[in-house]
Amino acid sequence: MVGSDGNLAQVRHVILVLSGKGGVGKSTITTELALALRHAGKKVGILDVDLCGPSIPRMLSVGRPDVHQCDSGWVPVYTDAEKSLALMSIGFLLEDPDEAVVWRGPKKTAMIAQFVSDVAWGELDVLLVDTPPGTSDEHLAVLENLKKHKVDGAVLVTTPQAVSTGDVRREITFCKKTGVRILGIIENMSGFVCPHCSECSNIFSKGGGEELAKLTGSVFLGCVPLDPLLSTCIEEGKDFMQSFPDSATFSAISSISQTLLDSLQTA
Amino acid sequence: LYTFPQHSPRHNLLYCPGTESEQAGKTSSCQGCPNQKICASGATKAPDPAIAEIGVKLSTVKHKILVLSGKGGVGKSTFSAHLAHALASDSTKEVALLDVDICGPSIPRIMGLEGEQVHQSGSGWSPVYVDDNLAVMSIGFLLSSPDDAVIWRGPKKNGMIKQFLRDVDWGELDYLIVDTPPGTSDEHLSIVQYLSSTHVDGAVIITTPQEVSLQDVRKEIRFCQKVKLPIIGVVENMSGFVCPTCKNTSQIFPPTTGGAAQMCADLDLPLLGKVPLDPRIARSCDEGKSFLSEVPDSPAAKVYLSIVQSIKDYCSNRVTEEQRSA
Numbered sequence: 001m002v003g004s005d006g007n008l009a010q011v012r013h014v015i016l017v018l019s020g021k022g023g024v025g026k027s028t029i030t031t032e033l034a035l036a037l038r039h040a041g042k043k044v045g046i047l048d049v050d051l052c053g054p055s056i057p058r059m060l061s062v063g064r065p066d067v068h069q070c071d072s073g074w075v076p077v078y079t080d081a082e083k084s085l086a087l088m089s090i091g092f093l094l095e096d097p098d099e100a101v102v103w104r105g106p107k108k109t110a111m112i113a114q115f116v117s118d119v120a121w122g123e124l125d126v127l128l129v130d131t132p133p134g135t136s137d138e139h140l141a142v143l144e145n146l147k148k149h150k151v152d153g154a155v156l157v158t159t160p161q162a163v164s165t166g167d168v169r170r171e172i173t174f175c176k177k178t179g180v181r182i183l184g185i186i187e188n189m190s191g192f193v194c195p196h197c198s199e200c201s202n203i204f205s206k207g208g209g210e211e212l213a214k215l216t217g218s219v220f221l222g223c224v225p226l227d228p229l230l231s232t233c234i235e236e237g238k239d240f241m242q243s244f245p246d247s248a249t250f251s252a253i254s255s256i257s258q259t260l261l262d263s264l265q266t267a
Numbered sequence: 268l269y270t271f272p273q274h275s276p277r278h279n280l281l282y283c284p285g286t287e288s289e290q291a292g293k294t295s296s297c298q299g300c301p302n303q304k305i306c307a308s309g310a311t312k313a314p315d316p317a318i319a320e321i322g323v324k325l326s327t328v329k330h331k332i333l334v335l336s337g338k339g340g341v342g343k344s345t346f347s348a349h350l351a352h353a354l355a356s357d358s359t360k361e362v363a364l365l366d367v368d369i370c371g372p373s374i375p376r377i378m379g380l381e382g383e384q385v386h387q388s389g390s391g392w393s394p395v396y397v398d399d400n401l402a403v404m405s406i407g408f409l410l411s412s413p414d415d416a417v418i419w420r421g422p423k424k425n426g427m428i429k430q431f432l433r434d435v436d437w438g439e440l441d442y443l444i445v446d447t448p449p450g451t452s453d454e455h456l457s458i459v460q461y462l463s464s465t466h467v468d469g470a471v472i473i474t475t476p477q478e479v480s481l482q483d484v485r486k487e488i489r490f491c492q493k494v495k496l497p498i499i500g501v502v503e504n505m506s507g508f509v510c511p512t513c514k515n516t517s518q519i520f521p522p523t524t525g526g527a528a529q530m531c532a533d534l535d536l537p538l539l540g541k542v543p544l545d546p547r548i549a550r551s552c553d554e555g556k557s558f559l560s561e562v563p564d565s566p567a568a569k570v571y572l573s574i575v576q577s578i579k580d581y582c583s584n585r586v587t588e589e590q591r592s593a
Contacts, residue, residue, distance in 0.1 A: 020371055022449040023340010052450035053483040100451040100486035105421025110301030133339045134370035135418045162553040167371040173416035197513035203546045205553055228519050235478050235523040
């Protein structure tokens with residue numbers, strides 16, 4: 001074992017990506033932030049603890065490789081030869097991608113404990129932890145198992161509408177109760193600019209993310225628009241940050257990732 | 268030195284006998300599985316007397332419909348709420364909506380019932396009524412503040428779901444709709460288990476067109492097959508957006524693998540309908556109004572009503588089948 005932290009000893013920063021609400025883009029934002037941080041020269045890892053709906057492998061186009069073991073534990077899957085982006089997801093352990101992981105809380109808790117302690121991450125600048133929606137077993141398991149290691153904080157993702165921010169408020173309470181620092185709130189799916197006529201439609205309403213930040217005294221990290229180019233890249237496992245550097249979406253995500261990096265350095 | 272378990276994690280998963288089986292925790296494949304002790308203790312297998320009680324309590328409910336997805340944020344609650352409104356638009360029908368999303372209860376807001384509280388009487392908990400013939404129950408009504416987080420592990424969530432089914436005074440109902448959270452976990456297992464001595468008409472599966480959703484939805488469909496829950500059909504939500512200014516259609520959530528239509532063809536399931544994105548839907552939900560009443564002429568409203576009709580037909584055909592075979 002390397003130090004009391006074991007496999008997390010050489011991980012400089014740990015950021016949780018939370019929401020409370022499903023389908024707001026946690027996995028998408030986790031993926032894009034990871035790609036942005038990598039493009040900024042950082043070594044990044046992603047831990048996907050959504051046991052029922054593991055989306056990250058597809059978004060990074062890594063398929064379903066075998067997971068190998070080494071002396072210190074499980075070797076993460078690398079998305080590139082330079083090993084700049086490492087990933088661990090339960091998606092890799094399933095033979096059949098359509099097979100449902102129908103587990104109750106205790107089994108999920110035990111699997112996450114293994115994930116957190118037994119992956120040989122090596123040296124990382126940032127480990128992003130993608131979570132499922134809710135405030136339950138998975139979230140408690142991640143925090144319990146990261147107790148020995150410092151968690152820098154959480155990024156909360158919401159969409160603009162009240163039905164979303166209503167759940168994210170509860171996630172903010174979860175963070176306060178469990179002592180997780182809130183690094184900031186991201187409003188995703190923030191307006192859609194029609195590619196034909198450039199008219200902006202607020203499909204999922206408007207402004208909720210910023211209001212939520214004000215209401216709860218949290219930092220507002222910024223808005224990410226609804227962008228079919230982003231959805232397509234995510235679908236096909238392509239690197240959006242590399243393919244569309246001139247887009248408004250790219251600027252939004254880059255700015256958010258820079259703000260996060262700055263807040264990690266100053267902490 | 269790091270000691271590996273006897274079997275690899277993939278082996279544990281592949282050959283898991285199931286946490287509810289007689290063999291749980293006892294087979295050779297269980298060696299090294301983090302859950303082995305719990306399974307072997309028998310904690311996962313004891314039958315719950317509440318199941319029979321719920322069977323009796325819900326014998327006055329003619330039709331039970333579960334709304335499932337597997338994927339979050341596809342519109343389960345939106346669909347459940349509007350299915351309830353549409354069914355209750357027939358004033359001769361008694362309809363109820365049960366929200367078992369314990370961590371993220373959206374139904375109170377969508378039904379315009381935020382701030383309402385549940386009352387207890389001699390015959391149990393009273394649900395909250397939207398109209399004379401439309402009742403709603405959600406954990407949202409038991410929380411005193413919109414900031415309250417329900418940070419519960421599985422067993423406590425299961426207990427709440429049991430209470431919702433056993434202790435709520437539903438009365439005689441034509442339809443009970445159950446809205447669920449995303450995933451295939453405690454809430455889903457509990458709902459199916461606690462309803463196992465009643466007849467459930469089936470599940471409506473909600474998805475959006477993209478593969479990122481479909482890959483989770485296929486798991487939910489497998490879950491339904493595993494627990495022998497019939498599937499009424501699939502609804503594809505957020506199916507295209509027509510710009511109100513230039514009227515061109517954009518596929519914001521692109522069906523890169525053929526969308527729900529391809530999945531339904533592959534799995535031999537009915538596609539009940541494709542609902543387009545409409546900003547007025549989000550607004551109505553935020554305001555607690557039924558968009559079927561607010562914008563009845565919208566293309567989305569028309570698709571919803573046709574889907575509701577298919578569900579009604581499915582339910583009444585089931586009754587006819589039962590009468591025929593009796």
